[in-house]
C-alpha cells in the first residue's frame with residue numbers, strides 16, 4: 001500500500017506539530033509545507049517549503065493550519081484542485097455548522113472529501129463530550145481548563161486593538177473564586193496600559209478578577225502543557241446517578257495534530273463531502289490499522 005503524502009498549509013504552532021507528527025509516523029510521508037511568501041525560514045524542516053500547493057508533487061491530502069479566518073479560502077482552493085483536506089479551526093456551535101456546510105458544498109461540487117473540526121477542541125474533546133452525553137442523556141456537562149486557556153476569553157482579548165496574540169487562562173483558587181490571567185503579545189506600536197484597560201473593562205472579563213501580562217511570545221507560552229477536566233453527571237432525578245470524568249493533561253497543538261493525522265487516515269474511505277468527527281465511524285480514524293485496533297480495543 002502506497003503511503004499517503006500529506007501537505008501542511010501554514011507553519012505556525014499547529015503546523016509545526018503536524019510536521020513533527022507526520023515525520024514520526026512511518027505510515028505517512030510529509031510531501032511539503034505551503035507557506036506565505038516572506039515567512040521566516042525553518043532550517044530544521046526536512047521537507048520542501050513552497051508558496052503554492054501546485055509546487056508539491058503527488059499530494060494526497062492537505063492539513064490546513066492557518067488562522068480561522070483564512071481557512072475557508074484555502075480549503076476551497078485545495079478542494080477545487082481536487083485535494084482532500086483536514087482542518088480544525090476553533091469554531092463551535094452554529095459557527096461550526098455554517099463553516100462545515102460551506103466546506104461541504106465546495107467538497108461535493110469538486111467531488112472530494114474533507115474532515116472539519118478534527119483537532120483537540122473542536123476535535124478529540126468533542127468526541128468525549130458527545131460520548132458522555134450519549135451514555136448519560138439527561139445530565140449536565142462541565143468542561144474546566146486548568147492551567148490552560150479559556151478559548152472564549154482568548155478570542156475576546158485577541159479582538160482588542162494592539163494585541164497580536166493572546167492567551168487567557170483561568171485558575172480556581174482554593175476558595176473556588178476564578179482569577180483570569182491574560183497573556184498578550186503586543187503590536188510594536190501598542191500601549192500596554194491601554195490594552196490592559198480595554199481587556200479589564202470588556203464585559204466578558206468584568207465578572208472575575210483579571211490580570212493582564214504582556215509577554216514577548218505567546219507561542220513560547222503555548223509550548224507548556226495544559227489540562228482539562230471534563231465531567232458529565234446524570235440529572236438529580238435520574239436513578240442511575242451515573243457520572244463520567246475525564247482528567248487529561250496534554251499539549252493542545254500536539255493533540256490537535258494527532259487528531260488531524262487520524263482524520264487524514266480516514267479520507268480514502270470517504271465519499272465526497274465534509275465530515276465532522278461525529279460523522280465518521282471510529283474505525284475509519286485508524287485507517288489501515290482498523291482491524292488491529294478493533295482486535296485490541298473491542
Ligand SMILES: NC(=O)c1ccc[n+]([C@@H]2O[C@H](COP(=O)([O-])OP(=O)(O)OC[C@H]3O[C@@H](n4cnc5c(N)ncnc54)[C@H](OP(=O)(O)O)[C@@H]3O)[C@@H](O)[C@H]2O)c1
Nearest residue numbers: 010011012013014035036039066068070090119120121122
Ligand atoms: N481545534 C483545535 O484544537 C486547535 C488547536 C490549535 C489550533 N487550531 C487552529 O489551527 C489554526 C492554526 O493555529 P496556530 O495556533 O498554529 O496559529 P499560528 O501559530 O498563528 O500559525 C498560523 C500560521 O498560518 C500562516 N498564516 C498566518 N496568517 C495567514 C493568512 N492570513 N493566510 C494564510 N496563512 C496564514 C502562518 O504560517 P506561514 O508563515 O508558514 O505562512 C502562521 O504561522 C487556527 O485555525 C486555529 O484555530 C485548532
